[in-house]
Amino acid sequence: MIALSVDGTAVTVPEGATILDACDAAGVETPTLCFLKTLAPVNACRVCVVELEGSRVLVPACARKAEPAMVVRTDTERVRHSRKMVLEFLASSVDLSTAPEAQRFARTYAADPDRYGAQARTVETPPKIDNNLYVRDYAKCILCYKCVEACGTEAQNTFAIAAAGRGFDAHISTEYDVPLPDSACVYCGNCIAVCPTGALMFSSEHAMRAEGTWDESRQTQTDTICPYCGVGCTLRLTVQDNAIVTVGSPLESGVTHGNLCVKGRFGTVYVQHRDDG
Numbered sequence: 001m002i003a004l005s006v007d008g009t010a011v012t013v014p015e016g017a018t019i020l021d022a023c024d025a026a027g028v029e030t031p032t033l034c035f036l037k038t039l040a041p042v043n044a045c046r047v048c049v050v051e052l053e054g055s056r057v058l059v060p061a062c063a064r065k066a067e068p069a070m071v072v073r074t075d076t077e078r079v080r081h082s083r084k085m086v087l088e089f090l091a092s093s094v095d096l097s098t099a100p101e102a103q104r105f106a107r108t109y110a111a112d113p114d115r116y117g118a119q120a121r122t123v124e125t126p127p128k129i130d131n132n133l134y135v136r137d138y139a140k141c142i143l144c145y146k147c148v149e150a151c152g153t154e155a156q157n158t159f160a161i162a163a164a165g166r167g168f169d170a171h172i173s174t175e176y177d178v179p180l181p182d183s184a185c186v187y188c189g190n191c192i193a194v195c196p197t198g199a200l201m202f203s204s205e206h207a208m209r210a211e212g213t214w215d216e217s218r219q220t221q222t223d224t225i226c227p228y229c230g231v232g233c234t235l236r237l238t239v240q241d242n243a244i245v246t247v248g249s250p251l252e253s254g255v256t257h258g259n260l261c262v263k264g265r266f267g268t269v270y271v272q273h274r275d276d277g
Contacts, residue, residue: 004070019050019061019072028074031083031105033090033196034144035062038257039154042145047086047105050074058082080109087111094123095140098198098209102142123171127206130179133187133266135206138171140199147172147191147200155259160184161191189265193248193258202246215240223250228263231255235264244268 001012006019006026013022018041023030034045041063049058053071058079061072073079087106091113096102106113127137143163151161160183164173174183192200208214219240226233234253238246247265249256 002066002068004066004068004072006072007074013066017066019052019059019064019066019070020048022066022070022072023050023061023074030061030074031108032062033102033105033142034146036146036194036251038251039146039149039194042149044143044145045086045090047083049079049082051076051079084109084111088113088116090142092116094142094197095137096142096197098140098201099142099196101196123168128180129203129206131181131187132203133262134189134192134203135201136172136180137199137201137206140197141172142197142199143170143172144196146194146196150190150194150259155190155257156186156188158184158186158188160186187262187266188260189262190259192265193260204245208240208245214245219245226260226264228267233260233264235260235268237268243272 002015002017003010003012004022005011006022006028009026011022011025013025020030020032020035030048030050032045032048034042035048041060043060043063046060048061050061051073052059052064053073083105087102087109088111090096090102091106091111096106123139123141125139127135127139129135145163148162150156151158161172161174163170164177165171174180174185192202205214219238222237222239224235224237226235233256234249236248236250237244238248247260247268249258249260249264251258
């Protein structure tokens with residue numbers, strides 16, 4: 001066990017734990033966008049940075065391992081300013097209208113992306129609608145790389161997508177930027193499950209939002225078991241107006257850890273094809 005201090009509170013975490021784990025143990029909420037407990041940290045968003053005594057620079061809490069006698073501060077002026085700037089940069093260049101957590105963090109740190117002007121919208125691009133299952137709207141992409149990780153060694157091992165380009169041209173792409181049906185994608189939808197901004201979205205949700213009928217206040221969630229094979233994956237069905245609108249799986253499931261195959265995530269629509277005859 002490792003003993004350290006977080007905002008003046010003494011905490012103890014197991015060896016191998018991160019500063020983020022220590023913050024959780026201390027009851028301190030730390031904003032994250034690129035982090036997910038089922039994926040390896042990639043240090044992309046930098047919104048989780050904290051001040052570490054003796055360190056010249058702010059360090060990412062999600063990836064830095066806890067060390068004995070560390071003194072961590074999460075709410076200093078330097079930390080708050082850094083987080084505010086990161087959130088402003090993201091919100092000024094990307095559409096975060098379907099990213100409630102990012103919006104909440106922006107309010108917490110009083111981020112004002114409008115001060116950069118409309119010309120900061122550097123990633124505006126029309127949605128890619130080239131299949132019947134999900135939509136890729138990269139105008140909402142913050143390059144957190146969660147989808148790349150989920151498609152790679154962390155979960156699916158399909159490697160259908162990766163980061164392409166540099167600087168302002170950096171984007172998530174299929175091989176040679178081919179349409180999704182021509183790529184290696186197997187439509188497991190695990191990329192959708194980990195996306196924090198709605199850049200990847202069920203076609204059903206995308207259509208309902210366009211129609212103005214998507215209403216989370218009228219939605220319920222029910223857990224059930226996938227009927228397709230004997231693995232026993234847990235499905236979390238989101239239902240609105242007696243129709244399944246999206247399907248996921250809880251991260252805490254010991255079988256799926258949030259991951260599903262194409263049948264589990266997209267194959268339940270058959271229950272809505274009722275025979276009225």
